Amino acid sequence: MSYLDRIATCRRWDPAAYRPFTVDGQTLGRVSHGVAQRLAGFPDVFVVRDDSVALAPGLDDFTSRSRAVAEVLGEMKARGEMPHWRGEDYPVQLRWGEAPALKIERAASALLGTRRFGVSMNGLVRGDGGLKMWVATRAATKQTEPGKLDHLVAGGQPFGLGVRENLVKEAWEEAGIPADLAARATPVGAVSFRCERPDGLIDEVVFCYDLDLPADFTPANTDGEVESFSLWPIEEVLARVRDTEDFGFDVPLVIIDCAIRHGLIAPGDPDYQEIWEGLRMAE
Amino acid sequence: MSYLDRIATCRRWDPAAYRPFTVDGQTLGRVSHGVAQRLAGFPDVFVVRDDSVALAPGLDDFTSRSRAVAEVLGEMKARGEMPHWRGEDYPVQLRWGEAPALKIERAASALLGTRRFGVSMNGLVRGDGGLKMWVATRAATKQTEPGKLDHLVAGGQPFGLGVRENLVKEAWEEAGIPADLAARATPVGAVSFRCERPDGLIDEVVFCYDLDLPADFTPANTDGEVESFSLWPIEEVLARVRDTEDFGFDVPLVIIDCAIRHGLIAPGDPDYQEIWEGLRMAE
Numbered sequence: 001m002s003y004l005d006r007i008a009t010c011r012r013w014d015p016a017a018y019r020p021f022t023v024d025g026q027t028l029g030r031v032s033h034g035v036a037q038r039l040a041g042f043p044d045v046f047v048v049r050d051d052s053v054a055l056a057p058g059l060d061d062f063t064s065r066s067r068a069v070a071e072v073l074g075e076m077k078a079r080g081e082m083p084h085w086r087g088e089d090y091p092v093q094l095r096w097g098e099a100p101a102l103k104i105e106r107a108a109s110a111l112l113g114t115r116r117f118g119v120s121m122n123g124l125v126r127g128d129g130g131l132k133m134w135v136a137t138r139a140a141t142k143q144t145e146p147g148k149l150d151h152l153v154a155g156g157q158p159f160g161l162g163v164r165e166n167l168v169k170e171a172w173e174e175a176g177i178p179a180d181l182a183a184r185a186t187p188v189g190a191v192s193f194r195c196e197r198p199d200g201l202i203d204e205v206v207f208c209y210d211l212d213l214p215a216d217f218t219p220a221n222t223d224g225e226v227e228s229f230s231l232w233p234i235e236e237v238l239a240r241v242r243d244t245e246d247f248g249f250d251v252p253l254v255i256i257d258c259a260i261r262h263g264l265i266a267p268g269d270p271d272y273q274e275i276w277e278g279l280r281m282a283e
Numbered sequence: 284m285s286y287l288d289r290i291a292t293c294r295r296w297d298p299a300a301y302r303p304f305t306v307d308g309q310t311l312g313r314v315s316h317g318v319a320q321r322l323a324g325f326p327d328v329f330v331v332r333d334d335s336v337a338l339a340p341g342l343d344d345f346t347s348r349s350r351a352v353a354e355v356l357g358e359m360k361a362r363g364e365m366p367h368w369r370g371e372d373y374p375v376q377l378r379w380g381e382a383p384a385l386k387i388e389r390a391a392s393a394l395l396g397t398r399r400f401g402v403s404m405n406g407l408v409r410g411d412g413g414l415k416m417w418v419a420t421r422a423a424t425k426q427t428e429p430g431k432l433d434h435l436v437a438g439g440q441p442f443g444l445g446v447r448e449n450l451v452k453e454a455w456e457e458a459g460i461p462a463d464l465a466a467r468a469t470p471v472g473a474v475s476f477r478c479e480r481p482d483g484l485i486d487e488v489v490f491c492y493d494l495d496l497p498a499d500f501t502p503a504n505t506d507g508e509v510e511s512f513s514l515w516p517i518e519e520v521l522a523r524v525r526d527t528e529d530f531g532f533d534v535p536l537v538i539i540d541c542a543i544r545h546g547l548i549a550p551g552d553p554d555y556q557e558i559w560e561g562l563r564m565a566e
Contacts, residue, residue, distance in 0.1 A: 097553035163550040186546035190559050207550045261544055263469035267446040267490045270380035276473050280563060 001243045004271055006252035007278035009245075010193035013201060021112050023055045023065065023101045028092055030113035030201050038081070042072045055102075065102035073108050082107055084143050084199060089159040090116050096163070096205065103159045110200030116156060119167045120254045121185055121209040123152030123175070123219065131234040131262065133255075134219060136174070137227045138248065144199070148248040149240070151255075152219060152229070153177070154206075163187075163207050175229070176220035177211075185211040188261060191253040192281045203281070208254050234264060253279055284526045287554055289535035290561035292528075293476035296484060304395050306338045306348065306384045311375055313396035313484050321364065325355045338385075348385035356391050365390055367426050367482060372442040373399050379446070379488065386442045393483030399439060402450045403537045404468055404492040406435030406458070406502070414517040414545065416538070417502060419457070420510045421531065427482070431531040432523070434538075435502060435512070436460070437489075446470075446490050458512070459503035460494075468494040471544060474536040475564045486564070491537050517547060536562055 019036055021029035031039065031053045040048040045068045047054040059065045066089075076082045084107045091100035092114045109116045123134035134152040138145060155170035157163060164183075171182035192205040219229045232240075238259055241252045257279050259265045265275060302319055304312035314322065314336045323331040328351045330337040342348045349372075359365045367390045374383035375397045392399045406417035417435040421428060438453035440446060447466075454465035475488040502512045515523075521542055524535045540562050542548045548558060 095556045096550060097555060097557075187543075187549040188546065189543050190550075190556070205556060260470075260472050263471065266470040267379060267473075272380060273378045273473070273488060274380075277563075280560075282566065 002271065003242055003252070003256055003265070003275050004278065006241060006245075006247075006256070007275065009249050010195050010253055011278065011282065013194055013196045017196075018113060018201065019049075019052050021053045021055075021114070023092070024057075024060070026094075026101070028094065028101060028114055029109075029203070031111075032113075032200070035111055035200075038076070039072070042075075045069060045072050062100065062102055066104070069102060069104055069108075073105050082111075088156075090114070090156065091159045096157070096207075100159070106156060106158070107199075110197065110202055113201035113203055115203045115205065117163075118154065118156050118204055118206045119163055119170065119209065120151050120206050121153040121167060121171065121182075121211055122254065122258045124210055124212050124258075125215055125231060126212060127215055129233070131264075132231050133234050133237045133258075134175075134213070134229055135232050135237060136219075136221075136229050139225050139227045142225055145248045147227075148251075149246050150226070150248050150251055152211075153182075154251075154254075157207075167209060171211075173223040174221060174226055176222050177213075177217075181213075181217070182211065185209040189257065191257050191279045193250060193253060194281045195249075197249070202250075204250070206250070206254060208257055210258065234259070234262070238264060285554065286525055286535070286539055286548070286558050287561065289524060289528075289530075289539070290558065292532050293478050293536055294561065294565065296477055296479040300479075301396060301484065302332075302335050304336045304338075304397070306375070307340075307343070309377075309384070311377065311384060311397055312392075312486070314394075315396075315483070318394055318483075321359070322355070325358075328352060328355050345383065345385055349387070352385060352387055352391075356388050365394075371439075373397070373439065374442045379440075379490075383442070389439060389441070390482075393480065393485055396484035396486055398486045398488065400446075401437065401439050401487055401489045402446055402453065402492065403434050403489050403534075404436040404450060404454065404465075404494055405537065405541045407493055407495050407541075408498055408514060409495060410498055412516065414547075415514050416517050416520045416541075417458075417496070417512055418515050418520060419502075419504075419512050422508050422510045425508055428531045430510075431534075432529050433509070433531050433534055435494075436465075437534075437537075440490075450492060454494075456506040457504060457509055459505050460496075460500075464496075464500070465494065468492040472540065474540050474562045476533060476536060477564045478532075480532070485533075487533070489533070489537060491540055493541065517542070517545070521547060 018030035020027040021031045039046040086106040088106045089103040090106050092102050093100040125132040136150040138150050140146045153171045168182045171177035194203045301313035303310040304314045322329040369389040371389045372386040373389050375385050376383040408415040419433040423429045436454045436457050451465045454460035477486045
């Protein structure tokens with residue numbers, strides 16, 4: 001077991017199992033052949049060919065695209081074909097900061113393989129005992145990966161909310177961190193990955209933050225999504241990442257990035273370059 | 284002028300102008316068509332085809348490959364075809380930590396487009412006045428990019444020397460930093476790029492370090508390669524990176540990486556994701 005195993009999980013997908021999903025000629029997602037067959041039942045919205053799925057050319061602006069796709073997804077939901085429906089929209093775009101081509105229900109991003117964005121915060125405590133990191137245990141009732149170890153704060157980036165605003169909101173909901181404390185978090189970069197999961201193809205860019213927390217601060221979950229929190233020496237976090245699959249599948253990427261930035265994984269490690277390269281999706 | 288202009292300089296090359304340079308079937312470099320024609324004059328060492336340049340198959344280990352290529356390069360040097368000869372060997376490998384396939388004279392890495400490795404250190408001073416960074420001015424007598432602004436410490440990674448050992452050596456030679464102080468530098472990640480320069484194709488991975496320096500430390504060059512040093516507020520460094528071409532062509536990547544890790548370029552910047560993606564070579 002190694003860091004590279006955790007990274008491999010986040011890069012595992014079979015290009016032959018998908019067709020590009022295009023909007024106005026640009027590939028914005030990837031659709032499995034099975035999903036493509038289902039989408040072929042909505043020819044006013046999806047132009048399905050053997051090697052591609054395109055949004056119908058008449059749908060040429062954000063509003064018409066979003067509405068047409070929402071109608072299809074609503075119909076699939078009514079048939080019971082859309083588990084994990086969230087009632088929250090994600091923008092569809094390749095780069096944060098671009099104008100989205102459309103917005104779609106969060107649960108559909110894996111179905112269409114569209115890029116999604118998230119935010120993740122390392123909760124750190126620095127002191128005489130070295131660097132420590134807060135680790136969350138996901139509630140047993142979570143839709144995805146119940147009971148797994150997790151970041152102190154992490155969340156998807158919904159349509160219409162800034163990254164920092166989302167971080168502050170999630171910090172309160174997930175860990176009871178007051179807004180003035182959460183606002184001190186430092187953006188430190190990103191990680192990205194594309195992989196197959198039970199709900200579809202996940203293509204994600206995660207913006208990473210570090211927050212130095214006072215030694216006397218204790219997180220408290222407010223939304224029922226976290227079972228407990230505990231503060232671990234960073235070496236224990238890294239050993240658990242390296243040697244087990246106890247963390248949520250994509251959590252290791254952000255933790256490894258944090259370890260690299262703090263010099264806890266160094267060029268003397270024979271895997272260093274491959275680990276570093278693996279924190280970003282291969283295009 | 285923007286960070287993206289600096290990044291574009293480090294990613295500009297024309298794949299159609301090169302043929303892959305392969306060793307034992309693996310692409311380890313890229314050779315221009317003009318260089319390929321010159322290498323065709325050494326058929327015992329280079330098998331030159333219209334679409335590739337391969338090391339002759341009989342050369343099947345590190346020693347025989349290194350010796351054969353050194354003979355060719357020596358002959359080219361005698362003819363005056365190898366400017367900037369350094370008398371220092373670089374390993375040829377795609378990843379640091381792998382066994383190199385061969386070693387070659389440093390000046391030949393651009394000729395053959397082989398990957399090279401380097402180390403670069405941000406010299407930082409933290410205090411009430413905010414974050415400051417030491418900036419060097421390259422000596423007017425340097426072979427490459429004389430007079431340009433530069434890192435406090437940076438250097439190529441020669442064959443047979445560890446990354447940290449090289450950093451400590453360069454820190455003394457370039458900036459007069461004692462070994463015990465240089466040893467406190469933290470490895471913080473890497474940047475990589477591939478681009479055309481006057482001397483050939485540069486394909487490089489740079490291991491980045493941050494070193495917090497005491498406020499009363501003043502660097503002093505010992506090898507004649509630096510004209511002067513000055514300590515700038517990081518905001519001034521970033522403005523100069525963004526708005527001018529005063530820094531050596533690849534220096535901005537490491538500085539931008541440092542700025543991203545310190546939250547000085549943040550996801551609210553519409554170019555954030557593209558900047559972050561641009562700090563690593565496209566494969």
